[in-house]
Amino acid sequence: MARINKNYDKLAAGYLFPEIARRTNAFLDQNPSAKVLRLGIGDTTEPIVPAVLDGLHAGVDALGAADSYSGYGPSEGITPLRHGLAGHYRELGLSLDPSEFFVSDGAKSDSANIQGIFSDDCVVAVQDPAYPVYVDSNVISGRTGEASDSGYEGLIYMPCTEENGFFPDIPDRKVDLIYICSPNNPTGAVATKEQLKTFVDYANEHKAIIFYDSAYASFITDPDLPRSIYEVPGAETCSIEFNSFSKTAGFTGVRLAWTIVPKACRTEDTEAGKLHALWTRRQNTFFNGAANIVQAGGVAALSPEGRQQTDAQVSFYLENAHIINDGLKSLGITTYGGGNAPYVWLKTPGGLSSWDFFDKLLNECHVVGTPGSGFGPAGEGFFRLSAFGHRENVEMAVSSIKEKLQI
Numbered sequence: 001m002a003r004i005n006k007n008y009d010k011l012a013a014g015y016l017f018p019e020i021a022r023r024t025n026a027f028l029d030q031n032p033s034a035k036v037l038r039l040g041i042g043d044t045t046e047p048i049v050p051a052v053l054d055g056l057h058a059g060v061d062a063l064g065a066a067d068s069y070s071g072y073g074p075s076e077g078i079t080p081l082r083h084g085l086a087g088h089y090r091e092l093g094l095s096l097d098p099s100e101f102f103v104s105d106g107a108k109s110d111s112a113n114i115q116g117i118f119s120d121d122c123v124v125a126v127q128d129p130a131y132p133v134y135v136d137s138n139v140i141s142g143r144t145g146e147a148s149d150s151g152y153e154g155l156i157y158m159p160c161t162e163e164n165g166f167f168p169d170i171p172d173r174k175v176d177l178i179y180i181c182s183p184n185n186p187t188g189a190v191a192t193k194e195q196l197k198t199f200v201d202y203a204n205e206h207k208a209i210i211f212y213d214s215a216y217a218s219f220i221t222d223p224d225l226p227r228s229i230y231e232v233p234g235a236e237t238c239s240i241e242f243n244s245f246s247k248t249a250g251f252t253g254v255r256l257a258w259t260i261v262p263k264a265c266r267t268e269d270t271e272a273g274k275l276h277a278l279w280t281r282r283q284n285t286f287f288n289g290a291a292n293i294v295q296a297g298g299v300a301a302l303s304p305e306g307r308q309q310t311d312a313q314v315s316f317y318l319e320n321a322h323i324i325n326d327g328l329k330s331l332g333i334t335t336y337g338g339g340n341a342p343y344v345w346l347k348t349p350g351g352l353s354s355w356d357f358f359d360k361l362l363n364e365c366h367v368v369g370t371p372g373s374g375f376g377p378a379g380e381g382f383f384r385l386s387a388f389g390h391r392e393n394v395e396m397a398v399s400s401i402k403e404k405l406q407i
């Protein structure tokens with residue numbers, strides 16, 4: 001008799017984006033001629049840059065000739081890409097070995113799958129608000145109890161608030177697995193080296209592991225802010241880092257990412273090398289590697305030309321964030337983020353709930369954003385606007401907010 005994994009029934013979320021779509025469609029049914037401007041979803045909109053397209057084309061062409069054809073590759077990724085990634089970190093002054101890089105088809109899947117190499121009874125701490133994958137993957141694996149308004153039972157929420165600059169204090173008890181995202185989705189906040197050091201020291205002291213999601217690292221403009229957790233001394237023994245070509249190179253549909261598991265990384269019951277070996281085993285068992293065509297595109301994205309062109313695209317999105325921030329500030333709305341991240345995190349005016357502000361923005365301005373409460377309890381009273389969009393769309397949305405929002 002087959003039985004299902006009942007943990008799926010505990011999932012409260014999965015509710016956020018379908019609910020946004022439901023309310024947006026209901027509005028469009030009532031107002032068929034309205035043009036809705038979407039600043040809701042964190043998805044790239046601009047075409048892939050020429051140098052990267054050339055790499056993708058070359059990847060396709062290689063498959064058409066017997067002497068360059070390739071079938072299954074190493075599940076950890078092709079050698080030129082792992083070397084290219086190690087070279088990229090070398091520019092940050094970091095010496096990670098190419099064998100510590102695991103190429104994959106997404107930081108979402110890796111950040112969801114990583115918990116599978118850890119014990120079921122690990123205590124999990126997450127930033128609140130957070131990218132929903134961290135919480136949901138642990139709910140599905142049975143590391144939490146039921147959900148309530150204050151979150152899942154058994155999960156340690158680390159509130160990110162105005163008071164702490166949207167970076168949490170270290171847990172006041174022993175936790176085992178800690179998720180940190182910087183630059184943060186949804187708040188746009190970037191952790192300083194000093195802030196990260198508090199967590200690295202905590203993790204080394206308690207033999208905990210930090211999962212560091214740096215999917216937006218390329219959006220950091222401030223030279224003092226760390227692009228990788230390994231810029232913090234001691235991080236190699238306690239941190240696993242995720243990053244992706246999705247937001248940097250417009251690969252959200254193409255799919256290519258990487259995870260770093262340093263050989264020095266260890267748990268309280270293992271020595272250095274074991275986590276690296278486990279992730280290797282996990283990937284070799286469940287995954288057959290990212291597409292060879294796509295990896296050729298990734299190598300091109302890391303070339304000097306590729307970097308220059310993708311950097312320009314990242315700057316374009318950051319300029320969008322600047323336009324959104326300026327518009328909101330001119331209305332007296334308090335905003336955070338946007339300077340080193342493609343997300344603007346605004347405090348809802350008049351103390352509205354996140355969903356009430358969603359309805360107000362949609363009805364008055366025809367703009368769709370994302371309610372902060374959808375990312376965790378501490379997101380209540382906040383709202384995320386995404387800077388991914390065509391310039392004229394972003395400008396129209398900001399004009400509409402400036403002209404029509406009644407506050």
Ligand SMILES: *Cc1c(COP(=O)(O)O)cnc(C)c1O
Pocket residue numbers: 042105106107108109131181185213215243244245246247251252256257
């Ligand atoms: C977009 C995003 C990613 C990227 O995921 P992919 O699966 O590589 O597209 C990872 N983490 C966060 C927080 C994101 O917002």
